[in-house]
Amino acid sequence: MRRIPAVFAVLGLSALALVGCASAPGASAASCERPTTDSSAIGLIDVTGEFGDPTVTVEPPVYVDETVFADEIVGEGRAVTTRAQDVQFTTAILNGKTGETLVTAPSQVLPVSQWATQYEGIAKMLECATEGSRIVGAVPADDLGEQAATSLGVADGESAVFVIDLHTVYLAAADGVPQRMTDNSLPQVVLAPDGRPGIVVPDSDPPADLAVEVLKKGDGEEVTADSNVRVHYTGVTWAEREVFDSSWEKGASATFTLDGVVPGFAQALEGQTVGSQVLAVIPPELGYGDQASGSIPAGSTLVFVIDILGIDQTPTQ
Structure with a gap:
């Protein structure tokens, strides 16, 4: 018989402070609104392929000053209403300057807050997104951690293209x-x-x-x-x-x-x-x-x- 394993260790949390019965945090799905964008950068990104297996091409260069995104497919599942929620998705990442595909792979199951430590742009793309969505976006180097930007070859002033097929959105805590x-x-x-x-x-x-x-x-x-x-x-x-x-x-x-x-x-x-x-x-x-x-x-x-x-x-x- 074994202890229950944790799958991924993240930053330590402060001691529990009990304040009586309360509900889990986060906005409700009804109050969680996805922003819209009129950025021309989205029009430079073309996505085909089945959900979970995206094929992405871009017309380089793709440059943005802030993270922009749009939902190509809007899922009908649970919404991401707090960064404490775990998510699992398939992502394709391309260099916006060259159009080169850098990564196409399923992710680990991690809380959105953990992604934000190196990929603030991904965290922004996921906010209020619903399970089953395909999200297309462009992320500037400023919304990438130094380690992430270096590994992706995205220099200051450049951008990366992200396509996220959001498979699963987990609860942050029991909500029954x-x-x-x-x-x-x-x-x-x-x-x-x-x-x-x-x-x-x-x-x-x-x-x-x-x-x-x-x-x-x-x-x-x-x-x-x-x-x-x-x-x-x-x-x-x-x-x-x-x-x-x-x-x-x-x-x-x-x-x-x-x-x-x-x-x-x-x-x-x-x-x-x-x-x-x-x-x-x-x-x-x-x-x-x-x-x-x-x-x-x-x-x-x-x-x-x-x-x-x-x-x-x-x-x-």
């Missing part, structure tokens, strides 16, 4: 309908404004059997035994009342199949839906048993709060 707990003897959960959970463990003895409470009920895809599910989670031990693992603290969501986690964690998630938040109290025999694991003492009852952000459908390359 709040549910009333059926067992008030279990730990209580409070949320920070960004959706991070804090877990208040009672002074009583833990339950002998697996206990699962749905704190928020999402209306998304169902988690199955074969799902590659993406989550945020926080785990504490009942006895010590201390966090032993948290994707929130690591700054990145985690993805796994249910056969890659302890049995109680898998049982708590199977059959749940994307957008749900689940509280799971896992007895030792469904956790790490009588063996210690890292900072977890032998015989520990584990308490997890799990936000189901999405289910990976495309390779995370």
Whole structure:
């Protein structure tokens, strides 16, 4: 039995500050508006090919003073309403001066904020974009980090052309309908404004059997035994009342199949839906048993709060 892995370590985050129950941040999809552009640079970019396999040609040179973009295809899926959301896309990148194709490849699953560290232009192109969209844009060197601009061969005053086929937009935190707990003897959960959970463990003895409470009920895809599910989670031990693992603290969501986690964690998630938040109290025999694991003492009852952000459908390359 293994710990739940994080797929990508990003900048460390400050300690959790609990301020009571709150919703996850970010504008609603209805209030998120895509800007329009009349830049002539977009007319120099031609895109063909199936979604996820773009073929791009340009009439060089393509120069812009600021990032400009347009949606060639407008998707009908979830919108990017906060930079905390994970996204996965296929991108084609061309040198605007020469028209040379530099990259055509699927991306890793990363939060928009992580892309912004070197590709602020990509982050701007993704804001309020919807899953299933094809976005065509031009990005000046000023909207690229120094390392990115150097690797792409984009000098000061020059630009790069980007085409993004946005495959998947994940939730930043569970956004389902709040549910009333059926067992008030279990730990209580409070949320920070960004959706991070804090877990208040009672002074009583833990339950002998697996206990699962749905704190928020999402209306998304169902988690199955074969799902590659993406989550945020926080785990504490009942006895010590201390966090032993948290994707929130690591700054990145985690993805796994249910056969890659302890049995109680898998049982708590199977059959749940994307957008749900689940509280799971896992007895030792469904956790790490009588063996210690890292900072977890032998015989520990584990308490997890799990936000189901999405289910990976495309390779995370």
